[in-house]
Amino acid sequence: MGLSEWLWYHKYWLPPGATWEDMKDSADMHYPQPQDLLLCIPGALLLIIVRCIFERTVALPLGRRLGVSDKLRPKVQPNATLEGFYVLLGRTPKEGDLISLAKQSxxxxxxxxxxxxxxxxxDRPRLMKKFCEASWRFTFYFTSFFSGLALLYDKPWFWDHTVCWLRFPQQPLPPTLGWFYLLELSFYCSLVATLPFDVKRKDFKEQIIHHIATITLIFVSYCANLVRFGMIVMLLHDASDYILELAKMLHYMKWKWVCEAVFIVFAVVFIISRLVLFPLRVLYSTYYYFVTKFQLFLISCVINTFLMILQLLHVFWSYLIIQMIFSVILHGAKRKDARSDTEESDRSEAEDLAKNKE
Structure with a gap:
């Protein structure tokens, strides 16, 4: 058995009794084909280009119009010794290093x-950069969620999860769902590609794990023809994501009370979709049907593992969200995003500027 034949061996991907012969296209029926997903590569590149154009021609003028502006930052005097340490050894030198550098300089x-x-x-990202990034993600998630809702609201399996499994895996794929799947996969691939250039937050590692788990689930569920279940997963995630991005935009615009109200709405939607509907509609359904209705096969184990990884991330982020609501909004503590990318306070920066002006 060659590498390709071993990789696509039907017993790994399909439940016992099903083969790839059952998934061949006919004149009036189309089934998911793994090679379709190769389109995600040009798709991701296209989305990156669209994003660049969107941020320059839409988000940037919009941010300026809405009053988003970057704070003046103190200028750094050129110093080869300090710059060399900063680049090669670290951004925050210890006390001993500071004394040594002071002598050298x-x-x-x-x-x-x-x-x-x-x-x-x-080196910290500018406020306008963060606003542009949030605007792009808001636009995509908003469009994705309501487009997905329009595609699924009249599907019986959207309302009754037991119907998701009827005649599985021989479920024809409507072209619209296939393109929607491809768009989502392309988007998450584009996020991974731009991670090194985007605003880096405290949960950077968790974001990488989330993106890898999401891409794996989209890829595997498409190849194994679990598109119905996959569509529900993507819709549940998009339901709260666009609200979070809107709250970030309002935060950068300094619309404090509107931002807090939207953030509370986000928290409610997030907790209901990720901690209630996701376990009940997705985790329970996949575990119950894969364990009781089908004999276990490799991809069923992979899918359940990555779904549990997503659920653990949901719990982690829910903790941060609840913590932020209680500490910042309800108790009036100093505002600080639990996923903040800042290292120094604006206050110290303002003090430095004041000293420079004196």
């Missing part, structure tokens, strides 16, 4: 410490 330790704070501030 013939500067007071305090000035060396200030130089590094200014240099870190210089």
């Amino acid at each position: 013939d500067l007071p330790v305090k000035k060396v410490e200030t130089w590094f704070r200014h240099r870190r501030a210089q």
Whole structure:
């Protein structure tokens, strides 16, 4: 058995009794074909190009019109010694390093410490960059969610999860659902490709795990013709994502009370969709049917494993969301995003600017 034949061996991908012969296209029926997913590569590249155009021609002018502006940051004086340490050894030197660098640069330790704070501030993403990123994700998630809802609202299996499994895996694939699947896969591939250039947040590692789990589930569920179940998973995720991006945009616009109201709506939708509907409609359904109705096969184990990874991430993010609501909104604590990308406070930056003006 060659590598390709071993990789696509039907007993790995399909329940016992089903073969790839059962999934061959006919004149009036189309089934998911793994090679279709190769289109996600040009699809991801196209979305990156569309995103760049959108951020420059739509999000940037919109942000300026809505009053989003970048704060003036203190300028960093060129210093080859300090810059070399910053690039090669670390952005936050320890006390011993500060003393050593001060001697090498013939500067007071305090000035060396200030130089590094200014240099870190210089590398922090600008407010307008964050607004543009949030605007793009809001536009995609909003369009994706309501498009998916329009595609699924009249499908009986959308309302009754037991219908998702009727005649599985011999379920014809409507062209619209196939293109929707491809669009979602292309989008998440584009997010992975742009991660090094996007705003880096505290949950960066969790985001990588989430994207990998999502891409794996989309790929595997398409190849195994679990498109019905996959559509429900994607819709449940998109239901709250666009609300979060809207809350971020309002935060960058400094519309405090509107932002907090939208964030609370996001929290409610997130918890209902991820901690109630996802376990009841997805986890229970896949576990129950794969264990009781079908004999276990490799892909069923993979799918359930990655679904559990997503659910653990849902619990982690729910904890952060609830913590933020209680500490910031209800108790009036100092506003600080649980997924913030900032390292220095705006206050210290403002103090440095004031000193420079004196």
